Amino acid sequence: MYRNTYALIDLDTLKNNVKDIVSKYPYKYYIGVVKANAYGHGDYVVNSLIEGGINYLAAATLEECLSLRERNNSIPILCLEPIAHKYLNLCESNNITITIPDMDYFKGLDKNLNLKAHIKIDSGMNRLGFKDKNEVKNVVDELNESSIALEGIYTHFATSGMWDKHWDDGLNNFKEITSLIDLSKIPIVHLGRSLTLVQHKMPDFVNGVRPGIILYGFAQKINEPTGLRLIKRNHYLKKNGISPVSLNNDLNLKSAFSLHSEIMCIKDVKAGEYISYGAKYVADEDIKIGVMPIGYADGLSKNNEGLMVKINNKEYPIVGDICMDMTMIKIDNSVKLHDEVVIYDDISKRAKELGVSAYQLLTSVTNRVPRVYKKEDKFTEIKY
Ligand SMILES: Cc1ncc(COP(=O)(O)O)c(C=O)c1O
Incomplete structure (x- = not known):
């Protein structure tokens, strides 16, 4: 790592998250969703997820599946998107399970291939x-x-x-669309993602689940309403025939991802001088700024302007336009050259400040940012 900007991923945390989920929600198949570079954490994390109890992987594209295969040569991998027929020989040779999304795709499928397939049912989303x-x-x-x-x-x-x-409608649609087949003859029936995993007990014919964001520490907890709100909610559910949803859960998950940089240069700025493109930020007094080697090409979107970063546990604001490769912060005299900057370590908080979801924030950090993995207090850097 030549440039001191990196995402730190705690592998023990990921493993413990999976262990916690597996111990509290019993299924036979835990299909860990690791698309988009394992939600930005990097494919390297899959073996920690597997150590925790994930026994199947799912990714969106053939490229992702093949990259995952390089990390683990035996775990089954499901490709969630349909793969063009001409590439299915790669699925045969790499033990990649395909999704059959509709009749057009099925008709074009060479039925002599040695493949494993999962049929996708559209329960209402009108996607696949x-x-x-x-x-x-x-x-x-x-x-x-x-x-x-x-x-x-x-x-x-x-x-x-x-x-x-x-x-409720989606589940009924699934039952109806599969009503002419015997589900008990199909080895893996999997309906839920993180939210449905924690909020619903699945019917008995379900033996698998596809957790994604929850693996990375987002427990999808919503505080149970109390008092008048609870009465209103129960009335609403009853009136509309909505089955009960369990809002809270006792999962003890932690986010494993934090984004770091450093103070690369320090500059004195006089009152009236401006900072960065567009001269939008003008210092109203003499100030010190620190320049960090991170910008929007690393995934630090311009919307982070004005938000806080941490140096030695003290908060400092991002000032001026965020550039492609660099970002400035207003610092004080306690900050020294090469001090570490924690851009964010609380994903939920930063996502809320930016008005995006945790999914978007995690997957927005680009491949220019090396992922550094921590396991039992040892560090390994992986470049993507
Ligand atoms: C088909 C499918 N299953 C499971 C998931 C995992 O969802 P989540 O991260 O909300 O658990 C996704 C993610 O979007 C998905 O597309």
């Missing part, structure tokens, strides 16, 4: 998946006669149904 029960029956019948192994069936719910009936 079958909506017609007869088509599903035909696909299952044909797969049973082919060399493609039907290993799984799944759906993805648009909401967890906290204030709406969509989750």
